Amino acid sequence: MTTPAEKNHNKHLDLLHNYKIHLIKYIEELERLDKQSEFAKEWNETTIKERRGEVQAIDKILKNLIRF
Numbered sequence: 001m002t003t004p005a006e007k008n009h010n011k012h013l014d015l016l017h018n019y020k021i022h023l024i025k026y027i028e029e030l031e032r033l034d035k036q037s038e039f040a041k042e043w044n045e046t047t048i049k050e051r052r053g054e055v056q057a058i059d060k061i062l063k064n065l066i067r068f
Contacts, residue, residue, distance in 0.1 A: 013065060020058045027051050 034041040
């Protein structure tokens with residue numbers, strides 16, 4: 001039987017995982033735009049780097065929290 005705290009913990013892990021998936025799709029879309037336009041490539045370069053950093057941070061958080 002799960003406690004309310006465990007349910008809440010799992011819910012937040014699921015939300016974090018869903019956000020990670022959203023970021024990955026967003027990065028893929030930006031990369032597709034980069035291939036179509038040189039201007040978009042320069043414009044999106046920093047955004048892609050920042051989002052990849054977010055994905056790495058989320059991965060670390062998820063790996064550390066799942067251990068509990």
